[in-house]
Amino acid sequence: MSTTRWLIAGVGTAIIALAAVSIPADELANGLRGPTPLNQEPKAPKIWPTENKDVKRGRAYTSQPPTIPHTIEKYEITRNVNMCMYCHARVRNNEFGAPMVSATHYMDREFDFLAEISPRRYFCTQCHVPQAEVTAPVGNTFMDVDEIIAKERAASKAEPGEKPP
Incomplete structure (x- = not known):
């Protein structure tokens, strides 16, 4: 492997490691497992x-x-x-x-x-x-195509410098 490739791989690994360290612990606890450590079995969720x-x-x-x-x-x-x-x-x-x-x-x-x-x-x-x-266990920002189109149309109709709805 060339020196350039090793350098790129090393920089990429460092960026990923820094990103992982910078994630607050409370954000990691918001997944489907909740605050349960990986080596423990979480309590089964309530059946709605x-x-x-x-x-x-x-x-x-x-x-x-x-x-x-x-x-x-x-x-x-x-x-x-x-x-x-x-x-x-x-x-x-x-x-x-x-x-x-x-x-x-x-x-x-x-x-x-x-x-x-x-x-x-x-x-x-x-x-x-x-x-x-x-209640969704994990946040979701999904927008269907109709919502995206409506948002884009509203933004294009807004006056320059005005915030779209």
Whole structure:
């Protein structure tokens, strides 16, 4: 390895070491483990009650599977039984007022339509998840694309020297 590469590697290591030292200890305790040391097992977090609002939510990104807006605590989803399909199958969804599962759930790998739900889409909770109102364990500054566009438009309409909303 050339001298230049060793020098760059050494400087990079020093910068990383200084950054690690400069992080306050209380910020390190705000992770998912909380203040529990790495050599100890943290106490399991409280299981929050599942929302049961039956409201359709927006999606955070294109092709996001819809979330489950009701409890599924006693639902059986096994190889022989799928309680979700009792209401969401195309033959019963109107009776229960439930949205029908997407037509893609009735396709095989070659995109041929099947009479029953595809085995690849049978276990609903692989993609769809129930929701709970909880406090996030770690901060999040995520903004979806619509929020970013609105912020940029507001900034471009602001007078020079004026703070955007």
